[in-house]
Amino acid sequence: MARIVFDLDGTLIDSAPDIRSIANTILFESGLEPITLEETISFIGNGASVFVEKMRAARGVPEDDHARLLQAFQDRYDSYFELTAPFPNVREALAHLRVAGHRLGLCTNKPMHATRAVLSHLALSDPWDVVYGGDSLDRRKPDPAPLLAAFAEMGNGPCLYIGDSEVDAETAERAEVPFLLYTEGYRKTPVDQLTHRAVFSDFAELPELVQSQLAVQA
Numbered sequence: 426m427a428r429i430v431f432d433l434d435g436t437l438i439d440s441a442p443d444i445r446s447i448a449n450t451i452l453f454e455s456g457l458e459p460i461t462l463e464e465t466i467s468f469i470g471n472g473a474s475v476f477v478e479k480m481r482a483a484r485g486v487p488e489d490d491h492a493r494l495l496q497a498f499q500d501r502y503d504s505y506f507e508l509t510a511p512f513p514n515v516r517e518a519l520a521h522l523r524v525a526g527h528r529l530g531l532c533t534n535k536p537m538h539a540t541r542a543v544l545s546h547l548a549l550s551d552p553w554d555v556v557y558g559g560d561s562l563d564r565r566k567p568d569p570a571p572l573l574a575a576f577a578e579m580g581n582g583p584c585l586y587i588g589d590s591e592v593d594a595e596t597a598e599r600a601e602v603p604f605l606l607y608t609e610g611y612r613k614t615p616v617d618q619l620t621h622r623a624v625f626s627d628f629a630e631l632p633e634l635v636q637s638q639l640a641v642q643a
């Protein structure tokens with residue numbers, strides 16, 4: 426049995442439309458132009474504070490306003506889910522891996538309160554042995570600390586990390602664990618420029634891919 430840890434935004438769930446709504450609500454309140462979905466996606470990956478920093482920079486908001494805007498963002502982060510959904514076949518793949526006896530974990534840069542809220546809203550709270558958010562430790566991805574802590578809590582067995590972004594590829598590399606790259610998320614860099622063990626574009630492929638990876642590692 427393996428320990429399999431997943432990233433959340435852009436990997437298991439397509440949350441960018443709701444994150445964009447939060448951003449645009451805040452920008453509107455400040456009399457500023459909205460951001461596009463493409464901009465939103467390019468700002469996601471390093472947690473809430475970096476998202477707000479990039480959003481500010483895109484609309485010329487001074488640094489002095491950072492704390493206020495971050496607070497406004499955080500205040501809404503656990504109640505905007507209407508546009509968020511799991512990527513196709515995610516539920517089935519998680520259920521399949523669980524039934525096969527693997528232990529499953531989450532390691533996201535999304536703050537814990539927002540992570541718990543969206544998992545609960547999507548009825549995805551159950552499969553996890555362990556959940557690490559962007560504020561669970563004082564370091565977050567691409568620092569390997571939260572990923573390593575998640576694996577450590579999950580006991581023994583081969584490890585796999587599954588994510589969608591540059592941040593995830595770097596985290597896996599620094600943690601020295603095999604990385605499976607989901608290609609339909611929020612990545613900006615071409616696949617061949619990211620360190621990975623394998624790629625997949627549909628969660629329906631994942632259970633078999635996990636089996637073949639574990640056979641290679643055995």
Ligand SMILES: O=C(O)COP(=O)(O)O
Pocket residue numbers: 432433434435468469470471472473476532533534535536559566590
């Ligand atoms: O909160 C973010 O910026 C990204 O979250 P993720 O680590 O689940 O992709």
Ligand SMILES: [Mg+2]
Pocket residue numbers: 432433434435436470588589590610611
């Ligand atoms: Mg991600």
